[in-house]
Amino acid sequence: MTLPNNSNLIIETAKVVVLEQEYAVVECVSKSACGSCGSAEHCGNSSIAKAFPHRVHRLSVKLTEEVQVGEQIDLGLNAKNMLTSALLIYLVPLLCLIVGAGLGKFLFAQQSSNEWGVVLMALLSLGLGFVFVRLFAKRVSRQLQYRPKMLGRHRRVV
Template sequence: MIEEVALVSAVGPEGVRVTAARTSACAQCASKSNCSQGVLSQWGQGKTVEIDVQNPEALPVQLGQQVVIGLEEGSLVRASLLLYLLPLLMLILGALLGSSMGMVEWQQIMLAMVLMLTGFVLARRLSTGRGAEVRYQPVLLRIV
């Protein structure tokens, strides 16, 4: 489980709204001062994001409390594969299919682009299907 400490900003019947600081892996890296990605990640430091979190155990939280929220690693991997790998595979499939059908280069490119867009649409449909909202929703784990 991927865990993060957040601050409770609202409590409702469906769950809890929390505010968390945006951090990147570069913030903990020893080479952050020598890396251009580390310098770029410092621009986003100090910014916060508000998200709704489920409270399945009905923990008694109050405004201003620090809590630990979590997200299953499997859901993050699944979402990454859907969003990045599926459209890329569809793009490659389109290029190979166009080549095997004897299409000229611009037709191969167009077919590959159409299939890549189809991959994005499929990823969207698969990620918003029945039960997907619960799978990708962070949950409240404990009060700090």
């Protein structure tokens, strides 16, 4: 199977750890972008990125061809869906925080100790934003268009 030359896909390599009928449980390792530039040894961000271990993500993927446990496969994820999800995950809590702070400022404007009311409303709204994002993520994770698809076995370029 050849890999599609499609700029609309984000392609990641994953290792097959478990086979379950027509699905495979695969592991992907999150990598930090820090450390790859020429000034990585002098950069504080690079030092922080090296201090934290890589995260391993496990997910289930429908197989399009036969694979063996331990084999690496290429996964494709729609870039537009990924960007939309990231935008919602980061912006919704931030907007809730700002709206909550504004609402708290409006509600507690007449009281002498209005700062605590503003802070409390902002934090409550932030929490509601996180709850919304969590519910959104659960709902979206069930939709096939947001799930990664197996593109084929990983082809090493020599």
